[in-house]
Amino acid sequence: xxxxxxxxxxxxxxxxxxxxxxxxxxxxxxxxxxxxxxxxxxxxxxxxxxxxxxxxxxxxxxxxxxxxxxxxxxxxxxxxxxxxxxxxxxxxxxxxxxxxxxxxxxxxxxxxxxxxxxxxxxxxxxx
Amino acid sequence: xxxxxxxxxxxxxxxxxxxxxxxxxxxxxxxxxxxxxxxxxxxxxxxxxxxxxxxxxxxxxxxxxxxxxxxxxxxxxxxxxxxxxxxxxxxxxxxxxxxxxxxxxxxxxxxxxxxxxxxxxxxxxxxxxxxxxxxxxxxxxxxxxxxxxxxxxxxxxxxxxxxxxxxxxxxxxxxxxxxxxxxxxxxxxxxxxxxxxxxxxxxxxxxxxxxxxxxxxxxxxxxxxxxxxxxxxxxxxxxxxxxxxxxxxxxxxxxxxxxxxxxxxxxxxxxxxxxxxxxxxxxxxxxxxxxxxxxxxxxxxxxxxxxxxxxxxxxxxxxxxxx
Numbered sequence: 001x002x003x004x005x006x007x008x009x010x011x012x013x014x015x016x017x018x019x020x021x022x023x024x025x026x027x028x029x030x031x032x033x034x035x036x037x038x039x040x041x042x043x044x045x046x047x048x049x050x051x052x053x054x055x056x057x058x059x060x061x062x063x064x065x066x067x068x069x070x071x072x073x074x075x076x077x078x079x080x081x082x083x084x085x086x087x088x089x090x091x092x093x094x095x096x097x098x099x100x101x102x103x104x105x106x107x108x109x110x111x112x113x114x115x116x117x118x119x120x121x122x123x124x125x126x127x
Numbered sequence: 128x129x130x131x132x133x134x135x136x137x138x139x140x141x142x143x144x145x146x147x148x149x150x151x152x153x154x155x156x157x158x159x160x161x162x163x164x165x166x167x168x169x170x171x172x173x174x175x176x177x178x179x180x181x182x183x184x185x186x187x188x189x190x191x192x193x194x195x196x197x198x199x200x201x202x203x204x205x206x207x208x209x210x211x212x213x214x215x216x217x218x219x220x221x222x223x224x225x226x227x228x229x230x231x232x233x234x235x236x237x238x239x240x241x242x243x244x245x246x247x248x249x250x251x252x253x254x255x256x257x258x259x260x261x262x263x264x265x266x267x268x269x270x271x272x273x274x275x276x277x278x279x280x281x282x283x284x285x286x287x288x289x290x291x292x293x294x295x296x297x298x299x300x301x302x303x304x305x306x307x308x309x310x311x312x313x314x315x316x317x318x319x320x321x322x323x324x325x326x327x328x329x330x331x332x333x334x335x336x337x338x339x340x341x342x343x344x345x346x347x348x349x350x351x352x353x354x355x356x357x358x359x360x361x362x363x364x365x366x367x368x369x370x371x372x373x374x375x376x377x378x379x380x381x382x383x384x385x386x387x388x389x390x391x392x393x394x395x396x397x398x399x400x401x402x403x404x405x406x407x408x409x410x411x412x413x414x415x416x417x418x419x420x421x422x423x424x425x426x427x428x429x430x431x432x433x434x435x436x437x438x439x440x441x442x443x444x445x446x447x448x449x450x
Contacts, residue, residue, distance in 0.1 A: 019227050027220045031213065038209040041190065041449045049347055060450045067445040071438055078223050078434045085149040092158050100169040107173050111180030118181075126185065126343070127274035127363065 006082050009073070026077045033066050055112075157428045161435045164397075168439050171393065172446050175386045185276075185342040187379035188349070189448050195261050208448050211254045212440065215398075218247025219437040226430045229423025234412065237426060241409045244433065248402040255395045262387065265370030266290065268320075269377040270327055272363040277379050279340040280331070281351055291367065294337050295322040295330040320367040328361045342379050387447070394443055397436045404429050 007016045009026065016022035040048070040059060048059035076082045081089055118125055141147050148155060179186055190204035197207070221243040228236030268291035269279045280289040304319050331337050339357040343350045352360055368377045376384035408429050417423045 020224065023220055023223045023227070027216065030216050034209060034212055034216070037445070037449060038205050041205050044347070063445050063449045067441055070441045074219065074434055074438050074441065078219050078437070079431055080226075088148040088150055088155075088158065091148075092162055095162055096165045096169065099166060100173070103169065103173045104176065107177040108180050111177040112183075114181045115183055119184075125274065126276055127272065 005080070009077065022077060026073050030070055030073060033070055037063060037066055151424060153424060153428050154431070157431045161431065164435065165439075168390075168393070168442070171386075171390050172442060175390060175446060178380075178382050178386065182380050182382075184344055185380060186344070187342075187383045188344070188347075191349075192262070192378045193258070193448060195258075195266075197257055205448060207254070207258070208444060211251055211258075212444050214247055214250050214254070215437050215440050218244045218251070219434050221247060222430045222433045226423070226427050229417070229426045232418070232423070234415065234418050237412050237417075237423060238409070241405060241412060241426070245402055245405050245409060248398055248405065248433075252395060252398050252402065255391060255398075259388075259391075262384070263370050263372070265377045267377065268292075268322075268367065268369045270324060270361070270364040271366045271368050271375060272360075273365045274363070275375075275381065276342055277368065277375075277377060278360060278364065279349075279377070281338050281340045283336045283338050283354075286351075288340075289337055291322050291327055291330075291369070294334045295326045296333055298323070298326050298329060320369050322367055324364050324367055327367060328364060331361050332358065390443055390447065394436070394439055397439065401429070401433050401436050405433070 005019045005022070007019065007022050008014065009016075009022065009029075014025065016025055040062065044059065048062065049057050051058045053061055075093070081092075117123075150158070193208055194202045194204045195207065196203045221240045225237050225240035225244060228240060267279065267288045269277045271277055280291070280294070281287065282289050282293075331339075335354065337357070338354065339352045339360050341350050341352060341360075366375075368375050370377060371384040371387075373385055373388065375381055378384065408425055411417060411425070412423075417425055
């Protein structure tokens with residue numbers, strides 16, 4: 001069991017004195033991120049909803065990025081992935097990332113195709 | 128003479144006889160379970176994404192659906208879900224603190240923090256039950272067209288949503304609920320909506336302030352028809368829809384409610400089983416089982432599971448409520 005914890009987050013920018021302190025620090029960070037997400041979700045700034053990048057609104061890109069940031073800190077600091085060996089870390093993290101990226105790529109492209117078929121095809125569904 | 132076969136790998140990391148991944152059997156299996164469960168949830172969310180992209184122009188807008196907070200009336204989009212997210216992150220924190228106390232062999236600390244974790248989990252599950260209740264009950268009501276699309280109603284002067292009860296004209300002549308003893312064995316229906324399609328159409332015609340809002344999204348807003356278009360469109364109405372079930376819902380696309388029930392339900396089931404396992408381990412901690420065993424690895428393992436449930440919620444929150 002890994003009893004000695006790595007106490008640095010943000011690549012060593014912040015170093016905590018104890019594991020307990022690090023936990024509270026990460027909580028503060030996660031709460032800030034969630035608050036930002038909810039605030040953006042309610043306000044929906046026009047510049048972020050009107051502009052697109054790779055077919056998706058900038059706002060949604062921000063949401064997804066912040067979600068992955070939260071997921072990283074939950075896994076690395078709450079689940080102590082930071083203290084595990086690299087082999088375990090890679091086995092657990094890269095397997096889903098690889099499979100899920102593939103699945104999303106396939107499904108979202110297919111869905112967009114179906115959307116276009118339904119929109120332009122000789123078929124009425126919205127009546 | 129030496130009878131043991133040697134392969135020349137002794138003493139190396141993968142040579143056997145040690146733990147090459149540096150984790151015990153139990154923790155390793157928990158990690159592998161988490162990987163497979165993560166793939167299951169990813170499958171659900173990916174299929175949600177599929178459906179969403181397929182109906183990108185007509186999908187319900189989540190902030191307009193989840194606007195309720197218990198004990199308060201009014202329009203508070205996302206506040207309560209944000210609260211639920213915070214409760215779950217908080218219970219994750221108490222869980223790490225319990226694991227930390229376990230490392231230091233502090234039984235009292237583990238008891239306290241595990242107790243707080245259980246309370247957090249119960250608050251979350253309770254909130255989710257409340258949210259399901261609100262979702263199923265619905266608030267404004269809508270009508271369904273013969274093509275299966277949902278038409279909602281808004282007030283022309285303020286642009287606010289109009290509930291069916293605000294404008295539907297009661298027409299006398301009660302329709303009787305169809306039960307099995309009054310019809311063939313296969314013919315029955317579950318409860319009648321508060322209004323009939325005729326009453327809603329009559330109310331729309333009589334009330335010039337009411338307009339129809341369709342599912343179609345243009346510039347992040349649902350399209351509102353003008354008066355003439357509304358009067359024309361209401362002729363397609365075939366059924367009154369109030370609240371949500373697995374077949375149809377007043378919020379829009381039928382699949383929206385199905386995915387809501389399925390994804391948040393499956394997550395809620397995970398939280399619920401997490402609470403049950405937490406309670407079992409909580410009693411074991413009180414009885415001193417792990418103190419005698421010399422380590423609190425069991426708390427670490429359930430901790431991994433509990434954080435995973437939190438992790439899934441972070442994704443559900445984003446993809447169901449925010450995006």
